[in-house]
Amino acid sequence: NAGVTQTPKFQVLKTGQSMTLQCAQDMNHEYMSWYRQDPGMGLRLIHYSVGAGITDQGEVPNGYNVSRSTTEDFPLRLLSAAPSQTSVYFCASSPPGPGLAGGRTGELFFGEGSRLTVL
Amino acid sequence: TQLLEQSPQFLSIQEGENLTVYCNSSSVFSSLQWYRQEPGEGPVLLVTVVTGGEVKKLKRLTFQFGDARKDSSLHITAAQPGDTGLYLCAGVRAGNNRKLIWGLGTSLAVNP
Numbered sequence: 001n002a003g004v005t006q007t008p009k010f011q012v013l014k015t016g017q018s019m020t021l022q023c024a025q026d027m028n029h030e031y032m033s034w035y036r037q038d039p040g041m042g043l044r045l046i047h048y049s050v051g052a053g054i055t056d057q058g059e060v061p062n063g064y065n066v067s068r069s070t071t072e073d074f075p076l077r078l079l080s081a082a083p084s085q086t087s088v089y090f091c092a093s094s095p096p097g098p099g100l101a102g103g104r105t106g107e108l109f110f111g112e113g114s115r116l117t118v119l
Numbered sequence: 120t121q122l123l124e125q126s127p128q129f130l131s132i133q134e135g136e137n138l139t140v141y142c143n144s145s146s147v148f149s150s151l152q153w154y155r156q157e158p159g160e161g162p163v164l165l166v167t168v169v170t171g172g173e174v175k176k177l178k179r180l181t182f183q184f185g186d187a188r189k190d191s192s193l194h195i196t197a198a199q200p201g202d203t204g205l206y207l208c209a210g211v212r213a214g215n216n217r218k219l220i221w222g223l224g225t226s227l228a229v230n231p
Contacts, residue, residue: 002163042121042223043162043207090161107152108209108219110161 002026013081013118021076021114022065031094032074033058034066036087049074053077069103081118089114122146123208123222132226135197140225143190144210151191151210153182156179162207
């Protein structure tokens with residue numbers, strides 16, 4: 001039961017470097033999303049996808065890119081890392097259905113997180 | 120201003136005590152979920168409530184959705200150290216199902 005798998009779990013970058021956080025799910029979920037979690041700020045949505053070939057911005061998309069070429073994979077790219085992007089990043093998916101997040105209830109399955117530090 | 124206000128923000132209790140945490144809003148929600156997040160892990164869904172007045176039980180955890188669907192509570196009976204974690208509520212507002220709203224969470228520590 002792999003569920004949602006994120007890699008790497010930890011990463012240290014220098015300002016200006018780029019990198020990709022990987023996310024894969026094996027539950028055939030149509031909806032996938034990326035969140036960042038910061039103390040005092042809670043979970044904030046970066047980007048999301050309602051299916052292969054479709055992506056959209058969340059509430060904090062600047063500095064990040066996503067693509068969805070397959071149902072299983074949803075990588076998050078940091079174009080030019082900044083210290084403000086130091087955070088814990090979570091990928092989450094949701095089963096198919098109408099409306100938000102694969103259904104009106106919006107239930108999400110999360111990965112274990114990727115802790116990113118930008119120096 | 121948070122659309123979903125969780126209280127208390129922090130709670131430290133002894134093993135065996137009972138506790139209640141709250142998730143309140145001035146908006147009506149069509150559904151509301153509770154998640155638990157342990158240190159170093161992602162949030163894990165505990166329950167979803169969709170009907171006003173609904174009560175759901177998960178072993179020692181009791182979840183209630185307010186009659187007006189604006190608030191929810193989580194009651195833990197005889198807390199155990201394994202209940203330690205961050206409890207998050209999240210919901211879909213009625214008539215606006217394109218966005219999942221999150222609370223900031225209640226951090227619970229249960230001491231042996």
